[in-house]
Amino acid sequence: MSESKILVTGGAGYIGSHVVRMLTGAGRPVVVLDNLSTGFRDAVIGAELVEGDTGDKALVSKVLADHNVDTVLHFAAHTIVPESVEKPLKYYGNNTCCTRNLLECCSEAGVKHFIFSSTAAVYGIPEDSMCTEDSPLSPINPYGTSKLMSEMMLRDLGKATDMRHVILRYFNVAGSDPEGRIGQSTEKATLLIKVAAEVAVGKREQLYVFGTDYPTPDGTGVRDYIHVDDLADAHIKAVDYLAGGGASVTLNCGYGHGYSVKEVIDSVNRVNGTSIKVIEEARRAGDPPALIAKADRAREVLGWTPRHDDLDFIVKTSLEWERKLAG
Numbered sequence: 510m511s512e513s514k515i516l517v518t519g520g521a522g523y524i525g526s527h528v529v530r531m532l533t534g535a536g537r538p539v540v541v542l543d544n545l546s547t548g549f550r551d552a553v554i555g556a557e558l559v560e561g562d563t564g565d566k567a568l569v570s571k572v573l574a575d576h577n578v579d580t581v582l583h584f585a586a587h588t589i590v591p592e593s594v595e596k597p598l599k600y601y602g603n604n605t606c607c608t609r610n611l612l613e614c615c616s617e618a619g620v621k622h623f624i625f626s627s628t629a630a631v632y633g634i635p636e637d638s639m640c641t642e643d644s645p646l647s648p649i650n651p652y653g654t655s656k657l658m659s660e661m662m663l664r665d666l667g668k669a670t671d672m673r674h675v676i677l678r679y680f681n682v683a684g685s686d687p688e689g690r691i692g693q694s695t696e697k698a699t700l701l702i703k704v705a706a707e708v709a710v711g712k713r714e715q716l717y718v719f720g721t722d723y724p725t726p727d728g729t730g731v732r733d734y735i736h737v738d739d740l741a742d743a744h745i746k747a748v749d750y751l752a753g754g755g756a757s758v759t760l761n762c763g764y765g766h767g768y769s770v771k772e773v774i775d776s777v778n779r780v781n782g783t784s785i786k787v788i789e790e791a792r793r794a795g796d797p798p799a800l801i802a803k804a805d806r807a808r809e810v811l812g813w814t815p816r817h818d819d820l821d822f823i824v825k826t827s828l829e830w831e832r833k834l835a836g
């Protein structure tokens with residue numbers, strides 16, 4: 510039988526590629542399945558890339574068998590909150606139906622460990638903006654609902670079979686590989702720090718601030734921004750946790766404090782030494798006012814210790830990658 514590999518779906522995307530790089534850098538054998546809808550072939554470092562779709566049952570089953578897969582990290586998804594409001598079925602199709610297909614293939618192949626990329630969007634508008642893993646789950650956009658449905662499938666499957674899982678609910682992921690090998694290359698990006706970095710390097714004219722009348726200290730939306738390498742490290746620890754016999758668990762991934770849109774803009778200006786052009790706009794559909802992780806459980810369960818809890822560092826790595834893309 511061939512060497513057992515870890516399957517990473519969506520491993521050519523922003524977060525998946527950082528996790529693949531960290532896994533292969535640590536000598537772990539990895540195979541990536543990605544349809545390159547938003548991913549990039551050359552973002553995959555140190556692993557074979559199979560170009561294909563998680564909705565393709567025959568292909569997924571073949572990949573699982575050919576690579577003797579025991580552990581799956583599932584990143585492949587559509588990820589843009591406002592797009593999910595406009596095109597809900599696109600999100601339920603890819604994020605929910607394709608995940609169901611993947612889970613069926615994994616179940617049939619006897620995959621034992623599954624790590625799922627979930628999101629803070631499953632909480633909707635939390636009562637006090639601080640979310641524990643036990644906070645009510647009440648998404649306010651189709652993206653969040655599509656991810657919550659996948660969480661539910663995974664939990665039900667865990668009860669019915671011996672598959673164990675770690676569900677990681679990411680808060681707002683930003684930054685790039687501090688050594689500059691990979692970063693966020695997403696076309697037509699909508700995420701705040703990425704867009705602000707594009708403005709700072711001259712790729713865009715201005716940044717629109719969506720909403721200045723939120724019930725937050727300065728009126729703009731507050732989020733818990735986590736550096737992508739800290740998040741990648743949580744995945745490595747989740748792989749080891751399951752391999753060591755750990756029980757299924759759901760964990761927030763964030764730093765436990767938030768920054769407003771205005772504070773992010775200040776950081777970009779401070780780090781870049783410029784003043785980006787900002788235009789204040791109405792609120793964007795589907796946006797909660799504030800989302801902050803209560804993130805102690807990940808530290809306790811996984812022994813995870815973030816290293817980059819520093820907004821200016823996150824912004825610095827984003828700017829460096831943006832300059833590299835700009836050539």
Ligand SMILES: NC(=O)c1ccc[n+]([C@@H]2O[C@H](COP(=O)([O-])OP(=O)(O)OC[C@H]3O[C@@H](n4cnc5c(N)ncnc54)[C@H](O)[C@@H]3O)[C@@H](O)[C@H]2O)c1
Pocket residue numbers: 518519520521522523524525542543544545546547548549561562563564583584585586587588603607626627628629678679680681682683695
């Ligand atoms: N970026 C964030 O702040 C954030 C926050 C919370 C959760 N997440 C989750 O993290 C995961 C990765 O997000 P990202 O920011 O890296 O996005 P991304 O778009 O860069 O990566 C997604 C990858 O999945 C691939 N893909 C999409 N659908 C596929 C399919 N059906 N079959 C095969 N490949 C497919 C894309 O080509 C891409 O490479 C997603 O599941 C997303 O919901 C992201």
Ligand SMILES: O=c1ccn([C@@H]2O[C@H](COP(=O)(O)OP(=O)(O)O[C@H]3O[C@H](CO)[C@@H](O)[C@H](O)[C@H]3O)[C@@H](O)[C@H]2O)c(=O)[nH]1
Pocket residue numbers: 588589590627628629630679680681682699700701702704716717718719720729730731732770793796800
């Ligand atoms: O050009 C922009 C972009 C964003 N924002 C604001 O910035 C904040 C953050 O927005 P964004 O960076 O788009 O992230 P979210 O909408 O919070 O969603 C991200 O973070 C979620 C977890 O919290 C993930 O689930 C999603 O996949 C990911 O897109 C919000 O208040 C937005 O209104 C702006 O004001 N201008």
